[in-house]
Amino acid sequence: MQDDSDLGRRLEAAVLARRDDLIELTGDLIRIPTLNPPGENYREICDFLDRRLLKSGFDTRLIRAKDTPGDSEKFPRWNIVARREGTRPGECVHFNSHIDVVDVGKGWTTDPFGGALIDGRIYGRGACDMKGGLAASIIAAEAFLEVCHDFAGALEISGTGDEESGGFGGVAYLAEQGYFDPKRVQHVIIPEPLNKDRICLGHRGVWWAEIETHGEIAHGSMPFLGDCAVRHMGAVVREMEDTLFPALARKRTDMPVVPEGAKQSTLNINSIHGGQSEGAADFTGLPSPCVPDSCRMVIDRRFLIEEDIDEVQAEIRAILETVREGRANFSYDMREMHRVLPTMTEKSAPIVRTVAKAIEDTMGLEAEYVVSPGTYDQKHIDRIGRLKNCIAYGPGILDLAHKPDEYVGVDDMIQSAQVMGRSLISLLVQGDGAAANGE
Numbered sequence: 001m002q003d004d005s006d007l008g009r010r011l012e013a014a015v016l017a018r019r020d021d022l023i024e025l026t027g028d029l030i031r032i033p034t035l036n037p038p039g040e041n042y043r044e045i046c047d048f049l050d051r052r053l054l055k056s057g058f059d060t061r062l063i064r065a066k067d068t069p070g071d072s073e074k075f076p077r078w079n080i081v082a083r084r085e086g087t088r089p090g091e092c093v094h095f096n097s098h099i100d101v102v103d104v105g106k107g108w109t110t111d112p113f114g115g116a117l118i119d120g121r122i123y124g125r126g127a128c129d130m131k132g133g134l135a136a137s138i139i140a141a142e143a144f145l146e147v148c149h150d151f152a153g154a155l156e157i158s159g160t161g162d163e164e165s166g167g168f169g170g171v172a173y174l175a176e177q178g179y180f181d182p183k184r185v186q187h188v189i190i191p192e193p194l195n196k197d198r199i200c201l202g203h204r205g206v207w208w209a210e211i212e213t214h215g216e217i218a219h220g221s222m223p224f225l226g227d228c229a230v231r232h233m234g235a236v237v238r239e240m241e242d243t244l245f246p247a248l249a250r251k252r253t254d255m256p257v258v259p260e261g262a263k264q265s266t267l268n269i270n271s272i273h274g275g276q277s278e279g280a281a282d283f284t285g286l287p288s289p290c291v292p293d294s295c296r297m298v299i300d301r302r303f304l305i306e307e308d309i310d311e312v313q314a315e316i317r318a319i320l321e322t323v324r325e326g327r328a329n330f331s332y333d334m335r336e337m338h339r340v341l342p343t344m345t346e347k348s349a350p351i352v353r354t355v356a357k358a359i360e361d362t363m364g365l366e367a368e369y370v371v372s373p374g375t376y377d378q379k380h381i382d383r384i385g386r387l388k389n390c391i392a393y394g395p396g397i398l399d400l401a402h403k404p405d406e407y408v409g410v411d412d413m414i415q416s417a418q419v420m421g422r423s424l425i426s427l428l429v430q431g432d433g434a435a436a437n438g439e
C-alpha cells in the first residue's frame with residue numbers, strides 16, 4: 001500500500017500549496033452577500049462558482065428552481081451543479097454546500113461581508129456556515145484532480161440556495177429533478193461546520209404546529225362578559241410546564257446528538273400572540289380595552305429517531321384535551337405547519353467509513369460521530385433523493401453559525417480539505433466505496 005499512502009501525502013501537499021488560494025476563495029465567497037431571506041445574489045455567486053469550476057475542467061449547469069417558495073424575478077432561486085467525469089466508469093462523489101447566509105444581526109466588530117483574514121481566521125457572515133466548507137471542498141477537488149489524472153466515476157460539486165429557509169428552492173428541487181438519484185450519485189458529503197474531526201450522521205426530526213385558543217370579545221372593563229383566549233392559552237402553558245416538559249426531558253436518545261442538552265426531546269414555544277396586535281412603531285396612541293377572542297401559539301417540537309411522529313402529535317393533543325376537561329369554555333384548534341422526519345446514516349455506510357479513515361490518516365485522530373440537533377439539507381437527499389449514503393463533514397465550529405463575528409479557521413479548512421481529498425482518493429481511485437458496498 002506504499003503507493004496509496006504516497007498518493008495521500010501528495011494530495012495533502014497539493015492542498016497545503018493552495019493555502020493562499022483557499023483564503024482568497026473563501027473571502028471572495030463571503031464578499032458576495034447572499035442573504036436569505038430574501039435570497040440575494042444567488043445568480044452572482046453561481047456565476048462566480050461557474051467561472052471557477054469551468055476553469056478546473058468541470059461541466060457546469062445553472063438551474064433555477066422556478067416557482068419554489070421565494071422564487072421571483074427579483075430574487076430568482078439559482079443553483080449550480082458541476083460535474084467532472086473520470087477516465088472510466090465508477091461511482092460519483094458529490095459535495096453539496098448551501099450558498100445562502102442568514103441575517104447579519106448586531107454586535108459585529110468586523111465587516112460581515114469583508115472576508116478579512118485576522119490571526120489565521122477568516123471573518124464574515126457565512127464564514128463557517130458554510131462558505132468555508134464550500135471553499136474547502138473546491139480546493140480538495142482541485143488538488144485531487146492535480147494529483148490523480150486517472151480516476152473512476154465522477155466528482156460533483158453543487159452550490160444550492162435556501163438551506164436556511166428549508167431548502168425547497170435548493171436541494172429539495174434538485175432532488176426532485178433527479179440530481180440525487182442513487183443511480184447517478186452514490187456518496188454525498190455536505191461540508192456544514194461540524195468540526196474537522198467529526199462526522200455528522202443526520203439530525204433529529206421537526207414538528208411545527210400552531211395552536212389557537214378561542215374566547216369571546218367584550219369590553220375590557222367588564223371581562224366577565226367575555227371570555228379571555230389568552231387566559232385559556234395560559235392554562236395550556238401551565239399544563240405543558242407541569243407535565244409535558246418533564247416528560248420530554250425523560251425521553252433520551254441513542255442518537256449521538258450534540259450538544260448534550262439536545263440528546264432528549266425538546267419543545268420551543270416560538271411565539272404567542274393574543275388580542276390586539278401591537279401598534280405600528282410610529283403610533284403613539286393607546287390600545288382599546290377589549291377581551292381577546294383569540295390566542296395563537298407556534299410550537300417547535302424536535303423529536304428523536306426512537307419517536308413516532310404520530311405519537312408526537314398525540315402527546316400535544318393529549319395536553320390540550322386535559323386542559324379542556326378541567327376548564328370551562330375551553331376550545332382550541334391545532335394545525336400542523338411543518339414536519340421533517342429524523343434521519344441517521346448507518347456508521348457502517350461507505351461514506352462514513354471512508355471519511356473516518358481519512359480523518360485518521362490526515363490528523364491521527366479517531367473520528368467522532370455526531371447527530372445535529374437541527375435539520376439541514378440531508379433530509380431532502382434522504383427523503384426525496386432516496387440516497388442514504390450521506391453525511392455532513394466540514395470545517396468550522398457549529399456554535400459560531402448565525403452569530404456576530406462568525407469566522408472559520410484557515411488551518412481547519414486546510415485539514416478538512418485534506419480529509420475530503422483523501423476521501424476522493426479512497427472512493428474514486430482505490431474503489432473503497434464499492435468494496436464497502438459489497439459490489
Ligand SMILES: [Zn+2]
Pocket residue numbers: 098129130163192193376
Ligand atoms: Zn449551514
